[in-house]
Amino acid sequence: MNDKPQPASEQRARELTPREIVRELDKYIIGQQNAKKSVAIALRNRWRRLQVRSGLREEIMPNNIILIGPTGVGKTEIARRLAKLSDAPFIKVEASKFTEVGYVGRDVESIIRDLTEYAVNMVKAEKRAEVNDKAKEMSEERILDILIPPSRKRHAVPAEAPLVNADEQEDNKATREKFRQKLRDGKLEDKIIELDVSASNDAPLMQVIGPMNLEEMGVNLQEMFGGLMPKKMKKRKVSVAEARVILANEEAKKLIDQDAAIKQALLRVENSGIVFLDEIDKIAGSKSTSGPDVSREGVQRDLLPVVEGSNVMTKYGMVRTDHILFIASGAFHMSKPSDLIPELQGRFPIRVELSSLTEDDFVKILTIPQNALIKQYAALIETEGVEVEFSDDGIREIARIASEVNENVENIGARRLHTIMTSLLDDILFDAPDDLREKKILINRELVQSKLMSIAKNRDLSRYIL
Ligand SMILES: Nc1ncnc2c1ncn2[C@@H]1O[C@H](COP(=O)(O)OP(=O)(O)OP(=O)(O)O)[C@@H](O)[C@H]1O
Numbered sequence: 009m010n011d012k013p014q015p016a017s018e019q020r021a022r023e024l025t026p027r028e029i030v031r032e033l034d035k036y037i038i039g040q041q042n043a044k045k046s047v048a049i050a051l052r053n054r055w056r057r058l059q060v061r062s063g064l065r066e067e068i069m070p071n072n073i074i075l076i077g078p079t080g081v082g083k084t085e086i087a088r089r090l091a092k093l094s095d096a097p098f099i100k101v102e103a104s105k106f107t108e109v110g111y112v113g114r115d116v117e118s119i120i121r122d123l124t125e126y127a128v129n130m131v132k133a134e135k136r137a138e139v140n141d142k143a144k145e146m147s148e149e150r151i152l153d154i155l156i157p158p159s160r161k162r163h164a165v166p167a168e169a170p171l172v173n174a175d176e177q178e179d180n181k182a183t184r185e186k187f188r189q190k191l192r193d194g195k196l197e198d199k200i201i202e203l204d205v206s207a208s209n210d211a212p213l214m215q216v217i218g219p220m221n222l223e224e225m226g227v228n229l230q231e232m233f234g235g236l237m238p239k240k241m242k243k244r245k246v247s248v249a250e251a252r253v254i255l256a257n258e259e260a261k262k263l264i265d266q267d268a269a270i271k272q273a274l275l276r277v278e279n280s281g282i283v284f285l286d287e288i289d290k291i292a293g294s295k296s297t298s299g300p301d302v303s304r305e306g307v308q309r310d311l312l313p314v315v316e317g318s319n320v321m322t323k324y325g326m327v328r329t330d331h332i333l334f335i336a337s338g339a340f341h342m343s344k345p346s347d348l349i350p351e352l353q354g355r356f357p358i359r360v361e362l363s364s365l366t367e368d369d370f371v372k373i374l375t376i377p378q379n380a381l382i383k384q385y386a387a388l389i390e391t392e393g394v395e396v397e398f399s400d401d402g403i404r405e406i407a408r409i410a411s412e413v414n415e416n417v418e419n420i421g422a423r424r425l426h427t428i429m430t431s432l433l434d435d436i437l438f439d440a441p442d443d444l445r446e447k448k449i450l451i452n453r454e455l456v457q458s459k460l461m462s463i464a465k466n467r468d469l470s471r472y473i474l
């Protein structure tokens with residue numbers, strides 16, 4: 009969009025090298041090295057592209073990727089983590105949703121509008137964090153102004169009693185500091201004060217009856233005309249605690265350059281946005297399904313310009329989609345990537361297959377990731393003052409049962425671990441803290457077996473429970 013170098017804040021995490029990216033992903037996702045490698049390259053290529061001289065830069069296209077693999081093996085998780093570690097605006101959409109009756113006519117450009125909305129919120133939140141301390145400080149001053157109004161009347165007649173006035177000013181200052189201390193100590197939180205708030209905040213929404221598309225186009229009449237109408241102020245009684253929030257928000261708004269934030273957000277969407285197109289396999293195959301669904305090929309054709317690069321109008325301005333990274337994903341059981349229309353295939357040159365997860369993978373998934381399920385549950389139960397520990401053979405048994413049920417009932421990948429863990433721990437989760445005597449619980453093989461074996465062995469039962 010422009011040739012100026014990216015502002016520093018637009019550079020930061022994107023400087024991770026492919027190896028570093030994979031190392032970061034390794035913290036959360038077990039195995040799937042090929043997929044991690046591909047997304048790492050795609051991400052790094054985007055940063056590389058930004059370093060290339062303008063002129064050639066515009067010619068370099070992103071490496072859109074199709075992740076192929078059964079359910080629950082980490083496709084979405086990889087994309088999500090990738091977005092997180094690169095601070096990229098990220099959106100996940102089900103491609104199949106555009107074929108559904110309820111969405112007829114819902115244009116795929118809404119993906120880009122939603123992504124932009126996300127980026128704007130993201131940048132605003134960052135800016136907000138930057139001015140947060142200052143805004144809090146200013147809200148404190150404003151609350152003090154309300155608690156101890158500066159004595160205006162006397163100020164107006166200084167000539168009559170200048171000395172007294174100075175004293176009173178001193179008094180006023182002392183009182184103010186006293187109140188400031190009380191305020192900081194949290195002693196005034198429940199006190200009710202009266203605030204001037206702009207009335208537009210809670211005015212009923214202006215109803216616009218017209219083509220739905222206005223909203224879709226991102227034209228927000230409220231915003232367009234809101235600025236034209238005089239701001240009405242309204243008095244509201246709120247507690248000091250509430251006032252802190254309201255006033256800090258107001259002050260932060262004044263401190264943030266909204267236009268600059270939006271500009272930065274648009275840049276970020278264009279240069280580092282990631283769209284995750286889930287269930288792309290459901291729109292592969294040219295034959296439209298019977299019934300009123302929008303044809304799959306139709307959806308592919310709709311997607312094409314967005315993926316190829318086009319201008320999308322959003323309520324914040326025009327967004328070019330040329331360098332947005334698209335990561336598609338699907339199981340491709342019933343169809344193949346070659347069933348997509350050729351143009352779309354061409355825009356997704358990289359195909360990676362993810363493998364099914366084994367019992368060994370499950371052991372690692374349960375224990376290694378920073379957000380591993382075992383750590384999550386241990387932390388939950390610890391809040392009740394109970395320590396649970398999982399022995400190695402206990403963990404191995406959970407993994408074994410998970411892969412057994414996956415094999416016998418339905419392979420839902422690592423999602424199986426969630427259902428197994430909840431069944432395994434439901435007694436503890438229910439009994440704590442009322443009926444739980446032990447303060448330390450060891451979950452070993454015997455315990456896992458006694459809790460789960462009877463269910464796991466019974467196909468019908470495990471279909472419902474595990
Ligand atoms: N390889 C893995 N390593 C660690 N956790 C995993 C792995 N695969 C899946 N999980 C966990 O399993 C859950 C489901 O994974 P995910 O959402 O990535 O599935 P998916 O491959 O996108 O499946 P679907 O095709 O159904 O969308 C997530 O909670 C994720 O953390």
Ligand SMILES: [Mg+2]
Pocket residue numbers: 083084085286
């Ligand atoms: Mg998924």
